[in-house]
Amino acid sequence: MSNENPPHILVVDDDPAIRTLISEYLRDHDMxxxxxxxxxELTAALLEHAIDLIVLDLRMPGEDGMHIARRVRDQSTLPVIVVSGRLEEADRVMALELGADDYLTKPFSARELLARIRALLRRSAASQTVTGRQSDVRAYRFAGWELNVGTRKLTSPEGTRIDLTNGEFSLLNAFLASPGRVLSREQLLETSRLYDDVFDRSIDVQILRLRRKIEAAPSNPRFIKTERGAGYSFAVAVERLSAAVL
Structure with missing residues (x-):
């Protein structure tokens, strides 16, 4: 079964053949x-995307993997798997001491890498469930969609960027922060910052526009449900991703 909210893996390696091998294998397994x-390029990718895990080559020209691993760990809790073509125990020990979560020596089995990625993602998800806070959210995922809170970008399951007005972004962010909870029009008015002599119907119009952007059938919505006499609720499961440094 295909995963509606596939994890997003960042593969960092100066060898294009290795990048292609790993990326094609992981994509074939719903990532x-x-x-x-x-x-x-790693820094640019973290700015642009909500990354779940980094696969990092240890030896690269310029800023090597050791320095990158230290920089990532000093500023985030993203899981990191270090890969290296060197067998020295000192490299493995140093990488783990710098905060890498796992270590693989080249050549490695793509199947083993996939298993280790899945294990780390399970551990990371469990940790976020225990420690996650709203202020730490960097992105939400629901039914294949992704809302990057930092960049305010909405991406469809097909990878298309969907433009949102400030009001639409604020409304969607409010729904995703409280899935399953009924939000009144007054709460949504405050959230979307519609302060200049607006009426409750303004929220209805904003939600209609938002539905047209994210619902396959806006007249029979799957995500944003109308709760008669009470307001609206977001009716599907939402995955919350903790903040990571850029």
Missing amino acids: RVTVAANGK
Whole structure:
């Protein structure tokens, strides 16, 4: 069964053949993949995407994997798997001491890498369930959609960027922060910052526009349900991703 909210893996390696091998295998197993050839591209990818896990080559020209691993761990809790073509125990120990969560030596089995990624993602999800706070959210996922809170970008299950007005973004963010909870028009008015002599019907219009952007059938919505006499609720499961440094 295809995963509606596939995890997003960032593969960092200066070897294009390795990047292609790993990315194609992970995509074949229901994961989203972004690739980077160096630390600069890694930083750009973290700014652009809500990444769940990093696969990081240890030895690269310029800023090497050791330095990148330290930088990532100093500023985030993203799981990191370090891969290296060197067998020295010192490299493995140093990578783990710098905060890497796992270590693989090249050549490695793509199947083993996939198993380790899945294990780390399970551990990370369990940790976020225990420690996650609203202020730490960097993105939400629901039914294949992703709302990046930092960049205010909404991406469809097909990978298309959907433009949102400020009001639409604020409304969607409010719904995703409280899935299953009925939100009154007054609460939504405050959330969407519609303060200039607006009426409750303004929220209805905003929600109609939002439905047209995210619902397959706006007249029979799957996501944003009308709760008669009470307000609206978001009716599907939402995955919350904790904040990561850029």
